[in-house]
Amino acid sequence: MYGLDQISEIVDEVVNRVKQKTRSFEIEASGRHIHLCREDIDALFGKKGYPLTKVKSLSQPGQFVCKERITIAGPKGIFRNVVILGPERAASQVEVSMTDARELGINVPVRESGHIEGTPGIVLINGKRTIKLDKGLIVAKRHVHMTPEDATQKQVKNGQIVRVKTNTSRPLVFDDVVVRVSPKFATYMHIDYDEANSCGLNKGNQGFIIE
Numbered sequence: 001m002y003g004l005d006q007i008s009e010i011v012d013e014v015v016n017r018v019k020q021k022t023r024s025f026e027i028e029a030s031g032r033h034i035h036l037c038r039e040d041i042d043a044l045f046g047k048k049g050y051p052l053t054k055v056k057s058l059s060q061p062g063q064f065v066c067k068e069r070i071t072i073a074g075p076k077g078i079f080r081n082v083v084i085l086g087p088e089r090a091a092s093q094v095e096v097s098m099t100d101a102r103e104l105g106i107n108v109p110v111r112e113s114g115h116i117e118g119t120p121g122i123v124l125i126n127g128k129r130t131i132k133l134d135k136g137l138i139v140a141k142r143h144v145h146m147t148p149e150d151a152t153q154k155q156v157k158n159g160q161i162v163r164v165k166t167n168t169s170r171p172l173v174f175d176d177v178v179v180r181v182s183p184k185f186a187t188y189m190h191i192d193y194d195e196a197n198s199c200g201l202n203k204g205n206q207g208f209i210i211e
């Protein structure tokens with residue numbers, strides 16, 4: 001027989017698990033990558049209207065991995081074969097981890113995607129073609145893409161900052177996670193490789209909002 005205290009404990013545990021489940025989502029790790037504007041695509045590939053070649057769809061609708069890869073160069077180091085993600089954007093943006101930033105020798109701020117005012121630039125190289133971005137190098141702020149339906153169900157709003165606990169081999173609570181809500185999104189959390197390794201992320205692992 002269970003006593004009242006034990007029953008109450010079991011009920012709490014069940015309520016907690018349901019809460020976790022309703023506020024959870026898959027976490028994906030993003031490696032360093034590049035978004036390019038039309039002008040920069042044309043300059044790097046030497047042809048007006050050069051079409052980026054899609055090789056794989058990403059979880060966010062309409063976003064894809066391109067066959068084209070280029071080199072990014074900082075004062076202290078370079079990375080070759082950096083993937084370009086399509087489609088083209090209004091402004092070019094290069095996303096790296098803090099470890100990458102150290103290797104490049106550039107002090108890179110944490111920013112939300114698209115918020116590139118006042119960020120450092122970087123050199124992009126494709127064979128003999130080189131361009132210098134005057135801004136757009138960021139460490140992406142950790143974020144959750146969410147559909148409006150999921151935002152309602154999980155009781156969060158666009159732009160809200162939440163804490164997310166990871167169900168990973170080395171569980172971690174990530175603070176300062178921004179929720180971004182749009183009907184154009186699929187619900188996934190995005191972190192970079194530094195963050196993914198810090199929590200021991202494996203493919204398919206989930207996280208859940210704790211407050």
Ligand SMILES: [Zn+2]
Nearest residue numbers: 143145189190
């Ligand atoms: Zn994202």
